[in-house]
Amino acid sequence: MNDSVHIHAAPWVVPVDQPPIAGGGVALHHNRIVAVNTVAHLVAAYPDAVLVEHPDAVLTPPLVNAHIHLELSHLEQLGKGDPPDQFTGWILALLALRDALGATGDEVADAARKIVEQQYAEGVSVIADIGNTSVGQELMPHFAGNLLAFKEYLGFSNHRLGDNLARLGAESPDILCAAHAIYSTHKQLLQQLKRRANQNRAVLPIHVAETMAEIQMINQGSGEMVDFLVKRGFWEKDFLNEVNACSGGTITYLSQIGLLDERTLCVHAVHASDEEVTMLAKSGAKVCLCPGSNRFLKVGKAPVKRYLEAGILPALGTDSLASNPEVSIWREMQLLHLDYPELNDAEIFAMATKGGAEALAISDQGTLTAGMKADVLAVALPENMVDAADVLRYLVSAGSRVKPARIQHTWSL
Numbered sequence: 001m002n003d004s005v006h007i008h009a010a011p012w013v014v015p016v017d018q019p020p021i022a023g024g025g026v027a028l029h030h031n032r033i034v035a036v037n038t039v040a041h042l043v044a045a046y047p048d049a050v051l052v053e054h055p056d057a058v059l060t061p062p063l064v065n066a067h068i069h070l071e072l073s074h075l076e077q078l079g080k081g082d083p084p085d086q087f088t089g090w091i092l093a094l095l096a097l098r099d100a101l102g103a104t105g106d107e108v109a110d111a112a113r114k115i116v117e118q119q120y121a122e123g124v125s126v127i128a129d130i131g132n133t134s135v136g137q138e139l140m141p142h143f144a145g146n147l148l149a150f151k152e153y154l155g156f157s158n159h160r161l162g163d164n165l166a167r168l169g170a171e172s173p174d175i176l177c178a179a180h181a182i183y184s185t186h187k188q189l190l191q192q193l194k195r196r197a198n199q200n201r202a203v204l205p206i207h208v209a210e211t212m213a214e215i216q217m218i219n220q221g222s223g224e225m226v227d228f229l230v231k232r233g234f235w236e237k238d239f240l241n242e243v244n245a246c247s248g249g250t251i252t253y254l255s256q257i258g259l260l261d262e263r264t265l266c267v268h269a270v271h272a273s274d275e276e277v278t279m280l281a282k283s284g285a286k287v288c289l290c291p292g293s294n295r296f297l298k299v300g301k302a303p304v305k306r307y308l309e310a311g312i313l314p315a316l317g318t319d320s321l322a323s324n325p326e327v328s329i330w331r332e333m334q335l336l337h338l339d340y341p342e343l344n345d346a347e348i349f350a351m352a353t354k355g356g357a358e359a360l361a362i363s364d365q366g367t368l369t370a371g372m373k374a375d376v377l378a379v380a381l382p383e384n385m386v387d388a389a390d391v392l393r394y395l396v397s398a399g400s401r402v403k404p405a406r407i408q409h410t411w412s413l
């Protein structure tokens with residue numbers, strides 16, 4: 001068993017919870033980070049340490065993909081094709097393709113496994129997967145990082161409510177559960193999911209305010225989403241009485257029914273008024289942005305700057321290959337960089353790391369800080385990186401061509 005401290009040294013270290021360090025290093029002992037500083041400081045503090053040089057690299061925390069649906073990976077032709085005109089058109093196309101290709105089986109599992117391996121190779125160490133099948137659960141032993149496999153609950157109609165509540169009540173407490181969305185999930189089922197998550201001290205992810213159709217359903221009880229539910233026989237007129245008093249959008253509704261607290265993860269959160277951004281911040285609820293999916297489905301752009309101004313550091317998620325031509329957190333950062341020139345590069349990189357860890361309540365990942373897991377990326381840098389601004393710009397703009405090396409210390413031999 002190797003008991004020495006190892007100092008990994010590189011021209012740049014981006015710890016995320018402090019400014020980039022030129023000539024920096026990360027000291028690892030057993031499976032933890034023990035110090036992050038300039039190499040000179042670390043060598044003085046640990047004179048017997050083993051020094052490992054990473055010339056031409058920047059050391060960073062691993063990435064977090066806070067929202068994906070691995071079980072939809074075999075439906076990639078959807079995300080690589082032309083987006084449908086309407087959001088509900090995309091849902092119908094997804095259901096039809098899934099009927100045609102199947103929702104389980106070897107092809108589904110193989111496609112999902114390929115994505116999990118790709119995520120790890122790209123430097124993702126934490127994945128939050130949402131699924132209706134056991135595909136995500138079955139992949140957990142195959143992911144070298146931390147795969148959180150959430151089982152998704154939905155069911156809008158009154159007559160299925162009893163069954164759904166009973167099914168949820170019978171779940172083992174170690175199974176993580178997610179709610180689908182307000183337009184697909186009965187209010188009482190949402191509330192029970194929240195109570196259960198809080199009892200288990202677990203995060204509850206839910207798709208929130210992804211499209212204007214969802215907002216129109218709440219505000220006016222009409223529009224594309226209502227038509228879709230009516231056509232499929234799921235619409236409940238009760239819903240209108242429920243939301244009559246709700247003058248705002250999805251976030252207002254979620255607040256009114258007691259769904260928002262620090263362990264709620266609002267995925268997408270594209271359509272939020274200023275009041276709702278404040279509401280989210282006050283509740284401590286987390287936000288996960290999916291810029292690639294939002295772009296593909298043309299649902300709009302989330303008010304990212306307003307989230308940051310309100311003190312919310314969003315997480316980033318790729319969503320699935322059914323609504324995104326690529327599932328790469330490096331590309332999600334690149335899209336934010338392109339679509340939001342008002343954001344600074346350090347904020348974008350923090351979303352892909354610290355924001356994701358906070359959103360998923362992972363306390364030992366997300367930054368390079370003493371006490372965190374010994375899990376570090378060494379990202380090769382091109383030449384001509386003059387200062388910290390150049391390094392951060394490269395990290396958030398290079399996209400999926402970044403292929404980081406991994407530094408991990410487990411001392412399990």
Ligand SMILES: [Zn+2]
Binds near residue numbers: 068069319
């Ligand atoms: Zn999703």
